[in-house]
Amino acid sequence: KCYSVILGSCGKNGKDTMKVLEILEEMQSLGLRPNVYTFTICIKILGRAGKVDEACALMRQMKEEGCKPDVVTFTTLMNAFCKAGRLDEARELLNEMRRSKCRPDCVTYNTLIHKYGHLGDVGTVCKLWEEMEADGCEPDVFAFTTLIHALCTAGKVEEAFGVLDKMVKKGVSPNLYTYNSLIGGLLKRKRLEKAQNLLQVMRVHGCEPTSFTYNFFFDYYVKEAQFNEAYQLFLQMKRKGIAPDVVSFNICIEGLGEAGKVREAKDLFEEMRLVGLSPDNITYNMMIRCYGKAGKVDKAIEIFLEMMENGCNPDETTANSLLDILYKAGRADEAWKMFDEIQQMGVSPSVVTYNILVNGLGKSGNIKEAVELLDEMKAKGCP
RNA sequence: GCCCGCGGUACUUUCUC
Numbered sequence: 001k002c003y004s005v006i007l008g009s010c011g012k013n014g015k016d017t018m019k020v021l022e023i024l025e026e027m028q029s030l031g032l033r034p035n036v037y038t039f040t041i042c043i044k045i046l047g048r049a050g051k052v053d054e055a056c057a058l059m060r061q062m063k064e065e066g067c068k069p070d071v072v073t074f075t076t077l078m079n080a081f082c083k084a085g086r087l088d089e090a091r092e093l094l095n096e097m098r099r100s101k102c103r104p105d106c107v108t109y110n111t112l113i114h115k116y117g118h119l120g121d122v123g124t125v126c127k128l129w130e131e132m133e134a135d136g137c138e139p140d141v142f143a144f145t146t147l148i149h150a151l152c153t154a155g156k157v158e159e160a161f162g163v164l165d166k167m168v169k170k171g172v173s174p175n176l177y178t179y180n181s182l183i184g185g186l187l188k189r190k191r192l193e194k195a196q197n198l199l200q201v202m203r204v205h206g207c208e209p210t211s212f213t214y215n216f217f218f219d220y221y222v223k224e225a226q227f228n229e230a231y232q233l234f235l236q237m238k239r240k241g242i243a244p245d246v247v248s249f250n251i252c253i254e255g256l257g258e259a260g261k262v263r264e265a266k267d268l269f270e271e272m273r274l275v276g277l278s279p280d281n282i283t284y285n286m287m288i289r290c291y292g293k294a295g296k297v298d299k300a301i302e303i304f305l306e307m308m309e310n311g312c313n314p315d316e317t318t319a320n321s322l323l324d325i326l327y328k329a330g331r332a333d334e335a336w337k338m339f340d341e342i343q344q345m346g347v348s349p350s351v352v353t354y355n356i357l358v359n360g361l362g363k364s365g366n367i368k369e370a371v372e373l374l375d376e377m378k379a380k381g382c383p
Numbered sequence: 384g385c386c387c388g389c390g391g392u393a394c395u396u397u398c399u400c
Binding site for chain 1: 389390391392393394395396397398399400
């Protein structure tokens with residue numbers, strides 16, 4: 001039990017994921033038998049770090065040691081599969097649960113519904129929802145919100161409000177997440193006034209909007225190139241004592257960059273640091289794109305260097321953006337150099353990477369090389 | 384037999400076409 005707590009906090013740190021396996025071994029060498037809780041925590045930590053196969057292996061191990069996985073264990077592993085996009089295996093897990101007469105519960109269904117929602121597969125979402133109800137699960141706020149979010153993602157806002165009615169009738173009160181999802185759905189459909197009304201409604205119901213809430217509006221405004229309104233919103237937040245967060249700035253920087261307002265984007269980029277916020281990967285990636293689009297390739301590279309200086313690890317998007325920019329600027333040599341560097345930084349090329357390269361090669365008439373690259377991609381089983 | 388404690392799910396921003 002004590003170890004479970006330690007493991008739990010270990011996982012929250014997010015670092016040294018593989019250490020959990022060491023700790024697990026240490027427990028066993030001390031003659032302690034990890035219980036379901038212990039295993040489940042470990043599976044969660046591994047899953048969150050994307051080590052799904054390791055998580056899977058751990059599940060097998062616990063079975064071999066005579067420790068029966070329960071609903072929570074199954075659901076945890078299922079979530080890991082979902083996050084990794086390995087839906088078939090997640091579904092198979094559901095079947096396995098049913099076979100081993102371990103009843104899936106509300107959370108189990110929710111996990112799957114959430115994933116299908118993100119994929120925009122409303123059909124499967126509804127089917128799973130029915131299965132859930134047929135299984136005797138009473139949906140809670142989480143479940144309803146997940147369903148609402150799925151519908152909003154698919155642009156079906158009316159239906160989402162229908163679900164809102166249903167949940168209220170069943171005595172389940174919407175919470176901040178529920179309202180946020182609905183506001184996001186409304187703004188996605190450009191229903192600004194309705195979204196603003198809902199903002200009032202949620203306050204009345206005791207849900208104070210957070211930066212998440214406001215960020216939906218920022219996103220709407222900048223994508224509509226309504227920068228003044230975005231600025232007004234910023235002032236409004238200030239009055240209410242809600243601080244914009246990194247994402248708020250990111251959204252606005254991206255919007256300005258997209259509109260070709262490089263100078264203003266750069267100003268915001270500086271301003272966020274003045275208010276004590278550190279740019280994250282996404283901020284840097286956006287600034288790189290912003291300069292790239294404006295044809296300021298060297299500026300983009302400058303940002304890239306600054307990013308590393310500030311201890312931000314370049315990711316796949318960073319690499320792809322730079323590749324794209326360099327290629328389009330006709331600086332193919334540098335692009336190829338980057339391609340090698342990327343892999344040395346532990347970032348693996350994705351389909352997008354190859355698309356950029358194949359595209360670039362094709363345009364410059366190097367059809368042969370492009371075909372070779374495609375073969376290489378297939379051979380590597382590129383994600 | 385009962386009670387309590389430890390594990391799972393939901394909201395916002397970036398790359399090619």
